[in-house]
Amino acid sequence: xxxxxxxxxxxxxxxxxxxxxxxxxxxxxxxxxxxxxxxxxxxxxxxxxxxxxxxxxxxxxxxxxxxxxxxxxxxxxxxxxxxxxxxxxxxxxxxxxxxxxxxxxxxxxxxxxxxxxxxxxxxxxxxxxxxxxxxxxxxxxxxxxxxxxxxxxxxxxxxxxxxxxxxxxxxxxxxxxxxxxxxxxxxxxxxxxxxxxxxxxxxxxxxxxxxxxxxxxxxxxxxxxxxxxxxxxxxxxxxxxxxxxxxxxxxxxxxxxxxxxxxxxxxxxxxxxxxxxxxxxxxxxxxxxxxxxxxx
DNA sequence: TGCCCCCTGCAG
DNA sequence: CTGCAGGGGGCA
Numbered sequence: 001x002x003x004x005x006x007x008x009x010x011x012x013x014x015x016x017x018x019x020x021x022x023x024x025x026x027x028x029x030x031x032x033x034x035x036x037x038x039x040x041x042x043x044x045x046x047x048x049x050x051x052x053x054x055x056x057x058x059x060x061x062x063x064x065x066x067x068x069x070x071x072x073x074x075x076x077x078x079x080x081x082x083x084x085x086x087x088x089x090x091x092x093x094x095x096x097x098x099x100x101x102x103x104x105x106x107x108x109x110x111x112x113x114x115x116x117x118x119x120x121x122x123x124x125x126x127x128x129x130x131x132x133x134x135x136x137x138x139x140x141x142x143x144x145x146x147x148x149x150x151x152x153x154x155x156x157x158x159x160x161x162x163x164x165x166x167x168x169x170x171x172x173x174x175x176x177x178x179x180x181x182x183x184x185x186x187x188x189x190x191x192x193x194x195x196x197x198x199x200x201x202x203x204x205x206x207x208x209x210x211x212x213x214x215x216x217x218x219x220x221x222x223x224x225x226x227x228x229x230x231x232x233x234x235x236x237x238x239x240x241x242x243x244x245x246x247x248x249x250x251x252x253x254x255x256x257x258x259x260x261x262x263x264x265x266x267x268x269x270x271x272x273x274x275x276x277x278x279x280x281x282x283x284x285x286x287x288x289x290x291x292x293x294x295x296x
Numbered sequence: 297t298g299c300c301c302c303c304t305g306c307a308g
Numbered sequence: 309c310t311g312c313a314g315g316g317g318g319c320a
Contacts, residue, residue, distance in 0.1 A: 003314070032302095058315080075315045077304080108304085127303045129315065177297075182316075190314045239314065258314090279299075281313080300319080307312085 002074045004153065004187030004227055006235035006249065007058050010080055013244035014053040014060070017082050018113075018121060022049045023064075025114035033110040033125065035133040037143070043134055044068045057149050057186030061140055069140050071133040077108075078123070078130030082244040085118040101246060126240060149186035153223050158185075163220045164213070171209025177278040178208055179223075188223070191236055191251075191258045194283045196222040198257045198265070204275075204282050205292040229254070257283040 002010070026045045028034045036043070044066035054061040060080075062070040072080070083101040104122050105112060111123040111132055123132060135143050150166075151158040166185075170178055178184055179193040188196075197204055199222035202215060211219065235241055235249030238259055242248060252259070256266050261274040265285035275282050 006314095073315080075302095076313070125303095126305065127313090127315095129302060173297090180315090192314095236314085241314085278297085280315095298320095301317090302315105305313095308310090 002078065002235070002241050003058060003189035003192055004055075005192070005230035005233075005251065006241050007055055007060060007074065007187070008231055009235050009249065010074075010244055011053050011055040011060055013082065014062075014080065014121075017119070017244065018050050018115065019053055020050065021115040021117060021119070022047065023113055024116040025112070027112045027114070028110070029105070029112070030110035030128065033123070033128060033131050035131050037133055037135045045070070045134070056140075056146050056152070057182055058189070059146065067136070069135050069137060071131075071135060071140070071143070071145070072123070073130050073133075074125070075127070075129035075131075077126040077240045079108075079125070079240060079242060080244050081122045081124060081242070081246060083120045083122070085120070121244075148183050150182065150184045151186065153185050153187055154227055160217055160220045164216050167208045167211060167216055171207065173208045174204065174277070175202055175206045175208060175219075176204035176280070176282055180278060180280070185223070187227075190280050190282075191238075191255075192223070192226050192230065194258050195226040195256050198267075198283075198285055198289060199226060201267075201288045203289045203292045204277050204284055207293055210293065257285060259283065 023045055048064040048066040051063040051065055058073065060072040064070065081101060081104060083104060106124065108124040108126045109122050110125055113121040137143060140146055175197060176193055179188050196219065200219040202219060230236060230251040233250040234243060236251040237248035238252045257272050260272045261283060262271055265272055265288055267288050268285065270285050270287040272283055273286050
C-alpha cells in the first residue's frame with residue numbers, strides 16, 4: 001500500500017525520531033521477514049547507530065554505523081510505528097498515537113528495534129509481504145534491487161526531456177503497467193498512477209509511443225503534482241497506512257478517481273469507472289480519459 | 297506482457 | 309463463503 005508519498009512521510013518521521021540513536025536490541029518475531037543478502041554472517045545491528053534514513057522508490061534505507069544497511073520494504077500492509085517508551089504516554093501526545101502505540105506489539109508485529117534511550121520501532125505487516133533486509137554494503141547503489149530502479153519522479157534528474165526519451169524507448173507499453181514498473185520510474189503505485197492518468201486525461205491502456213509532446217508534458221506534470229500534493233497531505237490512508245506516530249494521511253479525501261467508482265470525475269462530472277489492468281483495479285473517467293490506443 | 301504466488305483480513 | 313486488496317518477484 002505505501003507508495004512514494006507514504007514512504008517519504010515515514011522516512012521524514014524516522015529521520016526526526018531515530019537518526020543518531022543507538023540500537024540496543026533487535027527482535028525478530030517472524031523469521032521470514034528478516035533477510036540477509038550475501039554471505040554476511042555478523043549482522044552488526046546491535047550496538048550500531050543509525051547514521052541516516054534514506055529512501056529509494058518505495059524502499060527505506062537505514063545506514064548503520066557498522067557499515068551495513070537495512071533495507072525495509074513495506075509492500076502492501078507494512079507499517080513502522082515509533083514509540084517513546086513502553087507504557088509511557090507523553091503529555092500532549094496525539095490521541096491516535098496513544099491508541100496505536102498502546103497496543104504494541106500486536107499480532108502483526110514481526111520485528112522490533114529497541115534504542116538505548118528506551119524508545120522503540122515496531123515493524124507491523126498483516127500480509128507479511130514486507131521485509132527487512134540486511135545488506136553488507138555501505139554503498140547501496142550497487143545492490144541489484146536498487147540498481148534496477150528507474151529515476152526518482154521528484155528528483156532533479158527526472159526532467160520533461162528525460163521522461164520524453166523514456167517514453168520513446170517503450171513505445172508499445174500501455175501507460176498503466178509502464179508507470180507501475182519500478183524499473184521505469186521508482187515509487188509510483190496503483191493509487192498515484194490512476195490519479196496522474198486522470199489528471200493528465202490519458203487512458204490507462206494508451207500506448208506510450210502514441211503520446212503527443214503536449215500529452216507527455218501533461219503526464220510528467222501530473223505525476224509530480226499528485227505526488228507532491230499527497231506528500232503535503234501525509235499520504236493516503238485508505239487502508240492500513242499510518243505515519244510512524246500512528247496518524248492518518250489525508251490524500252484519499254481529495255482523490256480524483258482512486259476508490260471513487262461511481263462518483264463524479266472532478267473535471268467533468270462523469271461517473272468514474274473501474275476496470276482491471278495488469279491485474280490491478282484501475283479507476284478512470286470514461287470521458288476525460290477516452291481513446292485507449294489512438295493518437296487521440 | 298500476462299499470470300501465479302507470497303499472506304491475512306474484510307466487504308459483500 | 310468467495311473474492312478482493314494499494315507490491316512486486318518469478319515464470320512461461
